[in-house]
Amino acid sequence: MRDFEYVAPTSIDGAVQAFAGANGNARALAGGTDLIDQIRVGRWTPEIVIDMKRIPELNILEYSASTGLRIGAAVSLARVHNHPDVVANYPGVEIPTGFVGSVQIQNRGSIGGNIGNGAPSGDTISPLIALNATVTITGPRGQREEPLEGIFAGPGQLTLQPDEFLVEVKVPPPAPRSSSHYVRFIPRAEMDIAVAGVGVSMTVADGGRVEEVGIVLTSVAPTPVRATAAEGVVRGQQLTRDIVRQAGERAIEAASPISDVRGSAEYRIELVKVLTRRALASCAGQLGVQVD
Ligand SMILES: Cc1cc2nc3c(=O)[nH]c(=O)nc-3n(C[C@H](O)[C@H](O)[C@H](O)COP(=O)(O)OP(=O)(O)OC[C@H]3O[C@@H](n4cnc5c(N)ncnc54)[C@H](O)[C@@H]3O)c2cc1C
Numbered sequence: 515m516r517d518f519e520y521v522a523p524t525s526i527d528g529a530v531q532a533f534a535g536a537n538g539n540a541r542a543l544a545g546g547t548d549l550i551d552q553i554r555v556g557r558w559t560p561e562i563v564i565d566m567k568r569i570p571e572l573n574i575l576e577y578s579a580s581t582g583l584r585i586g587a588a589v590s591l592a593r594v595h596n597h598p599d600v601v602a603n604y605p606g607v608e609i610p611t612g613f614v615g616s617v618q619i620q621n622r623g624s625i626g627g628n629i630g631n632g633a634p635s636g637d638t639i640s641p642l643i644a645l646n647a648t649v650t651i652t653g654p655r656g657q658r659e660e661p662l663e664g665i666f667a668g669p670g671q672l673t674l675q676p677d678e679f680l681v682e683v684k685v686p687p688p689a690p691r692s693s694s695h696y697v698r699f700i701p702r703a704e705m706d707i708a709v710a711g712v713g714v715s716m717t718v719a720d721g722g723r724v725e726e727v728g729i730v731l732t733s734v735a736p737t738p739v740r741a742t743a744a745e746g747v748v749r750g751q752q753l754t755r756d757i758v759r760q761a762g763e764r765a766i767e768a769a770s771p772i773s774d775v776r777g778s779a780e781y782r783i784e785l786v787k788v789l790t791r792r793a794l795a796s797c798a799g800q801l802g803v804q805v806d
Contacts, residue, residue, distance in 0.1 A: 515553060516553070516556075516559055518563050519562045519563070520543075520563050520565065521562060521563075521564055522564075522565035522567075522568050523564065523568065523569060524568045524569060524570075525569060525570075526571055526652060526681065528569075529564055529679065530653060530654055532564045533564060533653060533654070533676075533677040534654040535562075536560075536562045536564075537561070538676035539676070540561065540562040540563070540676070540677070541560040541562075541563055541564070542679045542680075543563045543564060543565045543567075544566050544588045544623070544630070545619075545622035545623040545627050546622070547615065547619050547622050547623045547627065548631050549563070564679075566587060566588045566626065567588045569588065571681055571682065572587045572589075572626070572681060574586040574589070574682060575594065577597070577600070578687070579687055581684075581687065582684060582686045583600065583603070583604060583685040583687075584683075585682060585683045585684075586681070586682050587624060587625060587627075587630075587679070587680040587681055587682055587683070589624060589626075590620065590622065590623065590624055591614050591623050591624065591628070591638070592617075592621045594607060594611040595608055595611035595612040595620065603687075604645065604685060604688065605694050605695055605800065606642075606644060606696050606715060607642065607645070607685065607694070609695065609696045609697075610637035610696045610698075611638060613698075614637050614638070615704075615705060616704060616705055625638060625683055626680045626683075629642075629665075629680060629683070630672065630679075630680060631670070632667070632668075632669065632670045632672050633669065633707075634669060634733050634734070634735060634737055635707040635708045635711075635732060635733040636732070636738070637698060637708060637711060637732065639662070639730075639738045640711055640712065640731060640732045640738050641694055641695070641714075641730070642685065642713070643661075643662050643663045643713065643730040643738055644694060644713040644715040644728030644729065644730045645685050645715045646661070646685075646715075647683050647684060648660060648662060648684045649662050649665060649680055649681075649682070649683055649684075650680070650682045650683075650684070651665075651674055651678050651681065652681050653674075653677050653679065654677055657681070662683065663730075663738075663740060666737035666738060667737070668736045668737060669736050669737075689717045689725075689726070690717075691717060691719070691720075692716060692718075692726075693716050693796075693797040693800035693801050694714065694715040695796040695797050695800070696711065696712070696714075696793070697711065697712055697789050697793045697796070698710065698711030698712075698732060698789070699711070699785050699789060706776075707776070708732050708733040709776045709777040709781070709782060709785060710731070710732060710733050710777075710786055710789060711731070711732030711733055711789065712729065712730070712732065712765070712789040712792075712793045713729075713730045713793070714728065714729050714730075714793040714794055714797050715727065715728040715797070716728075716794070718798075722798075722803040722804070723751065723752050724748050724749060724750065725749075727745050727748045727749050728740070729741040729744045729761070729765060729790060731769055733782070734768075734771040734782050734785075734786055735771065739768045741761075741765040741768040741769075741786075742768065743764040743768065744761040744762070744764040744765035744768070745761075747760045747764050748761050748794065753798050754806055755806065758794050758805055761790055761791070762787035762791045765786050765787065765790040766786050766787060769782065769783060769786050771783065
């Protein structure tokens with residue numbers, strides 16, 4: 515493994531300075547479950563590795579009914595998964611943080627790392643996008659908030675500049691009568707990455723008509739991708755088996771999968787249909803809405 519300098523700032527300002535002084539050749543380190551191996555195999559060759567775990571703001575995990583959920587970028591997946599307010603309000607976040615990798619990976623790996631990897635297979639990303647999450651990004655030119663949906667540029671690539679980093683993820687408070695879910699397919703029980711996955715959020719009116727819906731696909735395009743045509747099928751409708759089936763059929767319009775060792779493109783397309791139906795049915799089930 516190539517040598518690099520290691521720094522562990524204890525403030526956001528300290529991290530900004532470390533990035534600013536690295537001439538664009540630094541990488542943020544959180545749990546290191548991906549980054550260390552990526553440096554070992556030469557995918558990244560940073561001069562400086564900047565440890566984010568000692569920065570207090572990146573370790574915030576808090577929920578308020580009026581402002582929603584804040585997850586610091588260095589917060590471990592296990593902490594998120596076990597937080598009572600996440601369990602009570604955000605099943606779509608609780609579920610994937612409980613099955614990324616293994617217990618060891620969940621204890622070590624972070625939300626910021628799962629996003630920062632830029633992998634189309636990142637399991638926390640689709641449900642967070644479906645829940646309209648935003649990210650706070652900072653760097654030498656200041657701080658800004660952006661929809662999470664907009665920061666993926668391609669496999670392994672974010673729109674962030676090399677001297678910028680993620681501070682936190684914010685998820686809006688759940689609307690009354692809302693639910694969320696994430697479902698993925700892997701050929702093994704665990705320790706594998708998604709062949710395909712679907713994150714869904716849903717809000718229904720009294721009587722069960724769908725007021726708002728988010729449907730986002732994992733591992734079937736160069737980035738996580740919103741299935742807007744499928745959302746259009748469901749929004750404003752009373753959920754029926756036919757509407758759910760149609761949503762699955764239309765979800766594939768957003769998918770442009772590759773064939774690889776995990777599955778062919780054709781197989782992934784079929785998975786998108788099935789997983790979309792299942793995720794929608796699960797959201798409806800959480801709300802006691804019958805899908806007839
Ligand atoms: C055996 C194994 C199984 C796995 N299984 C899964 C799985 O099932 N599902 C899944 O989604 N992933 C899986 N992963 C991938 C990985 O564990 C997760 O993506 C994890 O969340 C990464 O978090 P980390 O804190 O370890 O990231 P790190 O390795 O520290 O960083 C990952 C990337 O994010 C960047 N980064 C970290 N923090 C920031 C920040 N604050 N701002 C900007 N960029 C940042 C780093 O520079 C790096 O490029 C697996 C990995 C292994 C080794």
